[in-house]
Each structure stands twice: as C-alpha cells, then as structure tokens.
Amino acid sequence: MADFFDALTDDHIAFITRQPVFFVATAAPDARINLSPKGYDCFRVLGPKRVAYLDLGGSGNETHAHLAADGRITLMFCAFDNPALIFRIYGHGRPVLPQDAEWDALAAHFTILPGTRQIFDITVESTQTSCGWGVPHMTLERERPTLVKYHKQAGNDPSAWVKRRADRTRSIDGLPVRVTDRYVSEDA
Numbered sequence: 001m002a003d004f005f006d007a008l009t010d011d012h013i014a015f016i017t018r019q020p021v022f023f024v025a026t027a028a029p030d031a032r033i034n035l036s037p038k039g040y041d042c043f044r045v046l047g048p049k050r051v052a053y054l055d056l057g058g059s060g061n062e063t064h065a066h067l068a069a070d071g072r073i074t075l076m077f078c079a080f081d082n083p084a085l086i087f088r089i090y091g092h093g094r095p096v097l098p099q100d101a102e103w104d105a106l107a108a109h110f111t112i113l114p115g116t117r118q119i120f121d122i123t124v125e126s127t128q129t130s131c132g133w134g135v136p137h138m139t140l141e142r143e144r145p146t147l148v149k150y151h152k153q154a155g156n157d158p159s160a161w162v163k164r165r166a167d168r169t170r171s172i173d174g175l176p177v178r179v180t181d182r183y184v185s186e187d188a
Contacts, residue, residue, distance in 0.1 A: 002130045007048035008089075012127060015087055016045060016077055020140045023076040024053075024120075026066035031173040034062035039143055044109045049124045051075070051089060054110045056147055057117045057165060057180075064095045064118060064178070065171035073122055080139070084132035093122035099181045107184075115151025117165070117180040151185075158183035 005012070016022075022043060027033045042054035053075075055063070067073060071092040079085040095118045096102050106119050154161045161183045169177055 002128050005127045005129075007124060008045060008051075008127060009048075012087060012129075013045050015079070015085060016043065019077045019079070020143075021078075022053075023078075024063055025074045025076070026063050026070070026072065028066040028069035028173075028175060031066065031069070031171070031175060032062070034066060036063065040113060040148070041111065042113070046109065051091075051122045051124060052106060052109065053120050053122075054113065054116055055095075055118045055120060056113060056115045056151060058147065060172055061117075061168060061177045062171050062173075063093075063120065065173070065175035067093045067095060067120065068177070069175050073120070075122070078135045079132055080135060080137060082137075084135060086130045086132040086135065088128045088130075089122070089124055090127070091122045091125045093120045095119075095178065096121050097178060097180050098184050112184055113148050113151070114185040115148070115154065115161075116184040154183075 021037055021039050023035060023037050025033065025035045038053060044052050046052055063073070071094070073091055073093040075089040077087045096106050097118045102121070103119075106121060110119070151161075162181060166179055169179055171177055
C-alpha cells in the first residue's frame, strides 16, 4: 500500500541519508523519458519542501533539458536492505549553474566534486512510500571512482574542459541546454 505525504518527514530524511544510490526521472513533451541512477555523496535535503543534488558532467544533459522545458522531476530511493521500502519525491526542479547568482549559496551545502556542472534545486510537491518487497537485497561494495577521476584529470586544463563542453547546447532530442561556463572543482 502506498502512502502519500505533502512534505519530507524526519523518518523520510533519515531513510534518504542511508541510501548510496538514487534514481532521477524527467520528461518533456515530444521527448524521451529520461531515467538516471546517481551515486556519490551528492544529494541534500534543504528543508521539508526542498532538496537538491550535485550533477557532474557526463554523456548527456537530459535532466537539464527536461527541467527547462517542463520542470517535473521524480526522485526514487530504494532500500536494498531491511526494512524494505521505496521512497519517491515528486516535484519541480531547475538547474543552477556556476555562473548563476544562486550558485554560491546552493553550492555551500555540498562538497564540490571535480567536473561539477550544475546543481538541481527541487521543490518537493509530494512524497510517496511503498513496500519495496520486490527490490532485491544488495550491498554496496564501493563507489565507482571513474567519473570523478576523469574530471579531476581534465581539471589540469580548466579552459579546455569548458571548451569541450561549449557545443553541448542540445539534448539528444534537440531541446536547449544552458552550458556551464567554468570548470568547478573541490578547490574552487
């Protein structure tokens, strides 16, 4: 049985902080539905009606494009241990890039990772819990360091990192994407 809530509770927040992975789903009219797994220590609860997550440069930028076009986002956390639980956050989000006025205040909540391109700022509209009895038991072996390592090496020449991303102005469906105009790392 699913239960819905208007905001995050203390129990929800405690559950979220224990999860090593979460999933992000977005969509826009006439575009593919995007579903992405997220790892690292990149998710923050900023209040009962506000969450955010740090986003590193990757193969695409569909979440950014979809939020700019439509705004809707669903986040899902699964317990891979006991007790079983699936927790979803439904809301509207927006990308905040390093060149945006709100960046410094929002970035202060995170440990900035090499290659950070944006933070998604999300207003929580509702949440849902469900049983999760069909989710397998699994344990986290370790984070995969490859993406951070790649961006850290690219940070040896920040202007080249920015230049390589300057032409990434469209999603795979042709939706517009704002481009990060500077390399951001933990040293910034």
